[in-house]
Each structure stands twice: as C-alpha cells, then as structure tokens.
Amino acid sequence: MNKAFVREPDFDGRANCPRCGALGTEVGSATLDHHLQPSSRPQLGEAAWFCDFARCEVAYFDLFDRLVLVEELQTQVYPKAEEAPICACFGFTLQDIEADVEEGTPTRIRALLAKSKSSEARCSTLAANGRCCIGEVQKLYMRRIAE
Structure with a gap:
C-alpha cells in the first residue's frame, strides 16, 4: 500500500526514553529551567519528559530524541x-x-x-x-x- 494513504497514529502524550525505553513523565519549562544547567537548557524546548528509571543516565528528553544527561543537572535528583x-x-x-x-x-x-x-x-x-x-x-x- 502507498504510504501516502497510511494514517500515522495520533500522539497520546506519552513518550519513552530513547536510551532505556522507560515511559517518561512530561514536565514543563519551569521544571526544566530549575533543574538544567544554563548551558544545557537550550537543548530542549518548552516541554520535555523526565526518565524516572533510576539506573538510566538520561534525565530529560523530547520527541526528537534530544536529551539531557543526569550529569548536566544543577543538583542531584x-x-x-x-x-x-x-x-x-x-x-x-x-x-x-x-x-x-x-x-x-x-x-x-x-x-x-x-x-x-x-x-x-x-x-x-x-x-x-x-x-x-x-x-x-x-x-x-x-x-x-x-x-
């Protein structure tokens, strides 16, 4: 079948960590502004997802697989x-x-x-x-x- 006629699934607001595959928790810009080092903040937009899996090195990620690692946070979380x-x-x-x-x-x-x-x-x-x-x-x- 021609891909032009295949409907992509609707986005349901969920996103999985690109490293570990864990379901992320959506966060807004205030959370990102507070936790990210100023040099890391431009890597993500207004919204991103937090990876709750303790052993994963990713802290935040977005739908474009851009990510911020735990070591790039202002403090330990x-x-x-x-x-x-x-x-x-x-x-x-x-x-x-x-x-x-x-x-x-x-x-x-x-x-x-x-x-x-x-x-x-x-x-x-x-x-x-x-x-x-x-x-x-x-x-x-x-x-x-x-x-």
Whole structure:
C-alpha cells in the first residue's frame, strides 16, 4: 500500500526514553529551567519528559530524541541519586522513611503530607518529574514495612 494513504497514529502524550525505553513523565519549562544547567537548557524546548528509571543516565528528553544527561543537572535528583531528597520541596529523604519504619509510625510522612497541601509546596517546579512525591513516599514506606 502507498504510504501516502497510511494514517500515522495520533500522539497520546506519552513518550519513552530513547536510551532505556522507560515511559517518561512530561514536565514543563519551569521544571526544566530549575533543574538544567544554563548551558544545557537550550537543548530542549518548552516541554520535555523526565526518565524516572533510576539506573538510566538520561534525565530529560523530547520527541526528537534530544536529551539531557543526569550529569548536566544543577543538583542531584531522586531517583537518579538515592542520597538526594525524595521531596525536593521539603527535603524528605529515604532516611526519614527508615526512621518512620523503625519507630513503627509514619509521623514524618504525615507531616510531609500536611506540608504537601500547603502553599509552600512547589512540586511542579522543584520535583525533577514535576509531580508531588507523596505517592512515591507512601509506596516506599509500604514496601519497607512489608519486608
């Protein structure tokens, strides 16, 4: 069949990392402006995708397979660096989850949940993936207490 008559699929907003194939999380320009070094920022447009796969060296990429590597970020980000805060807004770390597990009550997680609902939370800019960390924190806590 002639390719002129073959319809390309509609774009559904999803994009996969060109290196590891993981599904990316779309981010806007505010997130990119905050995380990328000034020399790396022109490589991507107004929107890009964050690769959430911890062992992948790609931080951000676009639909044209242009990418920015983790080493080109201004600071370390979770999950690319486990020592980086899970919550970029309030500095919540894996050690905070461990402390809640050891104490047997999610005191720090509850405090983080309350803070995440405040006007001080700027997840769309400060989080590398532009999303609130609460879901990830709860998942990590539940996984840890199940061990």
